[in-house]
Amino acid sequence: MARFAITGGTGFLGSALALELRALGHEVIFATRGRHPMYDTQRWVEYDLQDAATVANIIEARPDGIFHLAWSTTPGSAENDPSADAKTNLGGLLAVFQQIAKTMPVPLVFVSSGGTVYGKARRLPIPEDHPLDPLSIYGVTKVAAEQYAANFRKLQGLDVRVARLSNPFxxxxxxxxxxxxxxxxxxxxxxxxxxxxxxxxxxxxDYIDVGDAARALIAIMTAPPLPMDRVPTYNVGSGxxxxxxxxxxxxxxxxxxxxxxxxxxxxxxxxxxxxLDIARLKADTGWKPxxxxxxxxxxxxxxxxxxxx
The missing domain is CATH 3.90.25.10 (UDP-galactose 4-epimerase, domain 1)
Incomplete structure (x- = not known):
């Protein structure tokens, strides 16, 4: 059994991920702004994207891996306030990257967006090596987050893995x-x-059952590590x-x-x-919807x- 922290763990995807992890016998630490009534203090730590100091709470929980799902905007709200989108989400993400890399470099799965980072598809289904050309502010910020992930992986040895998620429901x-x-x-x-x-x-x-999406994130987390000059990047969808x-x-x-x-x-x-083309994820992990x-x-x-x- 392993212990995993989920930032944004009380949200839609985070809740489904927690259920799948527990079904496999793992312990789950919910890292969120407020403790949900259904979670006791043994399974919850305070974490706020806008407060870098709260990353210490995740570190103190000593997880074996971290799923970073916390994100403050939707595609629509990001368009309305691009500055807040970048400040909150990238600032919060970088605080996690910096402190985890320095203190406990465990695997970290970052949930990006398979629906926005590619922009207009030049071919379908879209493989992971498709050019990144987002049309939306939401997509721009997700691409920037992926670039920071690549930098921290290469220069600081942080085992960041990227999941480009389609549309879970x-x-x-x-x-x-x-x-x-x-x-x-x-x-x-x-x-x-x-x-x-x-x-x-x-x-x-591309629409995918949220339970299948959660299982894909677990497959990415538990996949064998790759060399640090490569960012394990996977499309997650139905295909x-x-x-x-x-x-x-x-x-x-x-x-x-x-x-x-x-x-x-x-x-x-x-x-x-x-x-999304999901062949890489299937081949590397054996996962399928x-x-x-x-x-x-x-x-x-x-x-x-x-x-x-």
């Missing part, structure tokens, strides 16, 4: 952040609410693309109902298509029906 994803089309649309369809799509619905994305219109059709099938859809003007930072997108949507809709009706 699941019934526990909160609609409050307005992030996660699959989860938001499914909730709206189950509740009989209208669904609004930016653009004409032709935008293609299959679906347009927003196709996604809604699949949700409608799962819910056995016809979605009520309306369309509004598209957003400038939404790229036309993004589907347990569920197809339709199977995962079926499971999510069934859960939402139990919860909401």
């Amino acid at each position: 699941g019934a526990s994803q909160s609609p409050a952040k307005l992030q996660g089309a699959a989860s938001i649309f499914a909730r709206q369809v189950v509740m009989g609410e209208p669904v609004t799509i930016w653009g004409d619905g032709s935008v293609v994305r 299959d693309g679906a347009s927003l219109n196709e996604l809604l059709r699949m949700i409608g099938v799962a819910a056995d109902t016809e979605p009520n859809v309306s369309y509004v003007k598209g957003r400038s930072f939404d790229i036309p298509a993004n589907v 347990r569920y197809s997108v339709q199977e995962a949507l079926d499971r999510m809709v069934a859960t939402l029906k139990r919860q909401l009706k």
Whole structure:
């Protein structure tokens, strides 16, 4: 059994990751701004992206590895305040890198964005060696974070590993952040609410069950180390693309109902298509998704029906 710290561990992905780690017999340390009522003090330490001093709390917990999920913005909010996006997220990340590298250089998995760092796809599915040309502020900041990761790995020997995550979804994803089309649309369809799509619905994305995404992060964490002049970088997705219109059709099938859809003007930072090539992760770790997108949507809709009706 190993001990792993998760920054942002009480969020959607962090909670799923904690469940998967515990199922494997590992101990989980939640590193967040406030202690969630369901976690006792033996499994929680205070950590705040905006307070570098709180990194010491993670160090004192002596984890065998760290998953850095904490991030203060969504693609939409980053566009509204680029300065805060960079200051909070990059500043917080660098504090973690610096202090961990100096005191306890354990493996650290940084969750980047497979949906924004590549920009407009020059080929599909997108491999990890595709040029990084983000259109959004969110993507720019994630690319900068990856570059810092490469620097710390090469010059300070910090075993940083990068997971370029696509679009995880699941019934526990909160609609409050307005992030996660699959989860938001499914909730709206189950509740009989209208669904609004930016653009004409032709935008293609790679969607993945959040449990499968969590298992991928664990596979990256536990993979054998690589030479320090190389950053282990992996796409994490289903490897299959679906347009927003196709996604809604699949949700409608799962819910056995016809979605009520309306369309509004598209957003400038939404790229036309993004589907990730996951062959490298499969080859290096043996990981693969347990569920197809339709199977995962079926499971999510069934859960939402139990919860909401």
